[in-house]
Amino acid sequence: MKDGNALFEVQNIGKSFGATRALDSVSVEFKAGELLAVVGANGAGKSTLIKIICGYHADYEGKILVEGKEVHFHTPKAAYENGIATVHQIINEGVVPSMTVFENLTLAKLLSPELPLFYDKDKLRDEARQIATTMGLEIDLEKTVSDLSQSERQMIAIARALANKPKLLILDEPTSSLSEREAGRLFAMLGRLKEMGVSILYVSHRLHEINQLADRVIVIRDGKMAKTLHRPFLVKDMVTAMVGEIPKHSALAERDRELKETNLQLELRELVVAEGIPPLNLKIRKGEILGLTGLIGAGKTELAQVLFGIKQPVSGEIRLSGKVVNPRTIYEAVRAGIFYVPEDRAENAVIPLFNIRQNMTLPFLGIFEKIGIVSTKAEKVKVKSMIKSMGIKCEGTESEISSLSGGNQQKVVVARWLLEKYNLVIFDEPFQGVDIRSRHDIGEYVRENIGDKAAIIIATDIDELIEIADRIVVMNKGVIVGEQEYEKINRDELLHLVAQETNENTYKESIK
Amino acid sequence: MSSYIDQDKMIQSKSEFFKRFAIRYGFLIVMAMLFAFFSWWNPVFLRPVNLFSILLGATIYAILALGVTFPLVIDGLDLSIGSVAALSVMISAYVMVVLDASGVLAILVCLALGAGIGAINGFLIVRVKIPDLLATLGMMFLVQGVQLIPSGGRSIGRGAVLAGGVVAPGRFSDYFLFLGQGRIFGIVPTAVAIMIAVAIVVFVVLSLTRWGRVFYAIGSNAEAARLVGAKVDTYRVMAYVISGTVAALGGIVLAARVGRGDVSSGGTLLMDAIGSALIGFAVLGVRRPNPFGTIVGAIFISMLMNGLSMMNMPYYVQDFVKGSVLVAALAFTFGLSKGRT
Incomplete structure (x- = not known):
């Protein structure tokens, strides 16, 4: 299979929505065993392109060729039957949370009209096991999907998409809710798929990933093909092609630091977020934007929930400008000037x-x-x-x-x-599915208006934090395990802190 | 995902324009056509007396429907409103006729009972976490039973003979009856005025105040509302308290109109009220509960019933037509505007 010939091809694809030209004359070849990344700002036309290829928009200009022959997909089903499988951005649309892993993996079979009323469950189970083995899934097949982590769900959604042995797999923002380590597992799986000769179309805002994964990168800007990049890529080139030059942010250091050094806006003293977790101590200066990172389950969101009055701490103090606040309800937190932008905007905001x-x-x-x-x-x-x-x-x-x-x-x-006016504003994963330009806009706005207040930005993606934070604090299993100032950020060291198996209260000791 | 659906929406073709026009004004056009049809069929329909009777016919369940708008706005439902209104009828008769107390006291007792039942509904739904449909359905049966207890299952009218063979001493006070039978300045029936007043209050609260905004926010995404600091549970309980209180008010007006405590009153009130509120979704195609739509819906049902009676349709056909209209109206708004969510 790995001969480099085009499996699929789209030629001069275009689409308008009313007066808006969403996509204009885009031509792409998809080769077997190749991972092609598409990048672009929000609204550049990436999703429109995907939706045309996967049959969602039946009404488009241009041609789609499958192995040299022209086809026209009128429904997503037609595209699927022609070997195009799509995993959309929202994972939970790709799995049925109330069913078991095994049922999810064989869902297409279970729902097919050919399945007899009393079907052979063991045979299906074998099939599911087989899929799991090929995909390298190490998940108990009898577990209910709602008990699984986001990354496991993502893997299952992809495994499901692969059930029909597609030739082209489309992944839309597959890592937007995965941690770095979980994403690593996904990437390993993608490597295996490439070896099997599957062509992969990969859409992501995380340019670092693309740098690591892609064989070829297409940049879309305002509906047009702005650039095609080949290995080796420079992230900077991608960004410039996407949105033009973006200035680096002015860290706290370059602003008026002296005043802020001495004055604390937020102080956590021996704050015990939940039973059995060691107390947290954290200081945030006035005018500081603090980045908080860690794996899913590291305790970042739990900390935010305590600060915002959603959950009650076991003990300890939350001090704003020196005064103890400890909000008991969200209402009290808002009254105290503590604001919280929750993660998952569709669900929570x-x-x-x-x-x-x-x-x-x-x-x-x-x-x-x-x-x-x-x-x-x-x-x-x-x-x-x-x-x-x-x-x-x-x-x-x-x-x-x-x-x-x-x-x-x-x-x-x-x-x-x-x-x-806030005293402390907390952003929980504010950049999910948000392009670098918008991230920059949000970041700059916060930076310009922070005055002598404080902000905490929570993100699993360290690169997003590097873009905006004055200081990055790493949490691991509920404990603060390290921190770095903006000028001295060492990405690899941070990643090590994020991923390490914690047993060390050494850091905590050292800052006391 | 949704952004693309909406870009689709931007297509400014002629068919798109007609579709939007149909969603917005389709219901009002159908209503106007029906009005014209009934007038043509029987000119008596157009007489002011008849038009007033259509309006009067709508008042009771329009008031109930305005109250139930609140649970609907927070994405709940209150099935107990019909029986709360019926309870109100019995209790006001009991207070005035049997206990020989004043009309004001009767009104206060009824409103308090309605609010109390609403509070219990809210408690069951918010604290005990019974689904709204089941909680209020249970409450409906409970209240239906309760209303029979004070009078031992008998209707209470002037001079009614009580359980012990005693003749009831009191009677409905005049100003109480004025609520259901009187006319303000001799023109506007009091009941209609009450309905309009309730509608205005509901409109102001839901559309113009902060509370209304929060009610709608809770109905659309309760978690998001909670995370901006809204006291979601309090609002939800309040929605049922309002609905119960307003239902009690509807019952008071009904009692005042019939002038006796009838055990069988309030039979079709629930369905007519909820039907009005649901038809209200279709009026102007807003697809959400709104007081203006509710009033129009109530008048529509009343007009339909009035017109069909004039055509000598038997009552069982009327129910069938009423149900069909409701289903059609809902299919129309929700079906035509699928892409909007």
Whole structure:
């Protein structure tokens, strides 16, 4: 199979949505055993391209060729039957959480009308086992998927997509909710697939990954092919082709550090987040943006939940500008000026029924109130200025939130917490599926407006933190195991701290 | 994902325009056509007296529907409203006729009972975590039983003979009856005025205040609402308290209209009220509970029943037509505007 001939080809593909030209004359060849990465800013047209290839948009310009023959997919099913399998960004759309691993792996069989009413469960189980072995899945097949981690679910979703032995596998942001180590397992699997001659189309905002994985990179910008890159790549080239030059952020060091050195905005003293976990001590200076990283389950989100009053700490103190706050409810936390942008915006932040304005003003409707009535006019003024200063791409304040791209939706739910003055703002995985330009926009806005307050940014992806944080703190199994200042960031060392098996309270001792 | 669906939405073709027009005004057009049809069939339909009777016919369940809008907004449902209204009828009669107490006291007792039942509903749903449908269904049966207890299963009218053979001493007070039978300045029926007042209050609360915004936010994504600091549980309990209180108010107006405590009152109130609120989703194609739509829905049902009666349709056909209209209206709004979620 590995002869380098084009398995699939798209020629001069184009698509318009009304007056918007989403994709314009894009031609790509997919070769057997090759991993082709597509990168581009939010709304550049990556998803449109994928959706045309996988049969979601039946109405497009140009040609799709399968092994030299022209085809036209009218449904996703037709594409699937022609050997194109797609794993979409939202993992839980790819698995059935209430079923077992075995049932998930054989779902296509289970749902097929040819399956007899009383089917041979053991035979199916054998099949599932076989799939699992080929894929290198080390998961108990009898476990229910809802008990599994995100990465395991992701693996199952991919394994399911592979059940039909596809020739082209499309992965849309497969690592957006995986930790570095989990992603590593996924990459190993992709390597095996390449050896089997599968062509892989890989979409991601994580350029580091692409640098590590891809055989070829296509950059899409404003619906057009901006550049094709071959190995060896430079991440810088990709970024420039995607969005143009992006300036490095000015770290705290270059700003007025003296004042901030001495003054603490947040201090955690012997804070015990949950039973059985050693107490945390952490200091954040005024005007500092702290990056917090670690694997999933390292205790980052739990810490944020305690700070935001969602969970109660076992013991210890949370001090804001020297005063103990310890919020007991979310309401109290907000009153104390502690704001929290939760992870997973679709689940926890976006109100789908509301437009941009209503989504943005939700936490602080009080400031727009006149004699008990919310003034839409006042809201619009404020929201308009936020849209402008955060660079939210939209038609206006009254557009549906769902009409925005993921990155712009994220900007809206971030903006909602920047309407009022905060003492501490916590962003939990704010950059999931957000491109580097939007990340930069959000980061710059926070940086410019932080004043003498403090921000915590939680992310599993260290590169995202390097882009924005003044200092990066690593958590591992509920314990703070290390930290680095922006000027002295050593990526490999951080990764080591993130992944190591913790047994060391040495670091904790050393900072005391 | 959704952004692409929405780009699809941006296609500005003619068919798209008609579709949107149909979603927005389709229901009102159908209603206008029906109105024209009934007027043509029988000119009596158009007489002011009849038009007022359509409006009056709608008031009771329109009031209930306005109350149940709150549970609907938070993505819940309250099935106990019909029996709460019926309880209100019995209790107001009991307080005034049997206990010979004042109408004001009767009103206060009824409203308090309605609020209390709503609070229990809210407690069962929020704390005990019984699904809203089941909790309020259970409450519906419970309240249906309770309303029969004070009078021993008998209706209470003026001079009713009580269990011990005693004749009830009291009667419905005049100002109480005014709520159901009177006219303000001799023109607007009080019941209609009450309905309009409730509608205005519901509209102001839901559409103009912070609370309304939070109610809608909870209905759309409760977790997100919780994470911006909204006291979601309190709001949810409040939704049921409001719905129970307003249902009790509906019962008071009904009692005032019939002037006696009838055990069989409130039979079809639940379905008519919920039907009105659901038809309200279709009015203007907003696909969410809204007071304006609810009122229009209630008037629509009343007009339909009135018109069909004039055509001498038997009552069992009327129920069938009512149900069909409800299903059609819902299929219309939700089916045509699928892409919007």
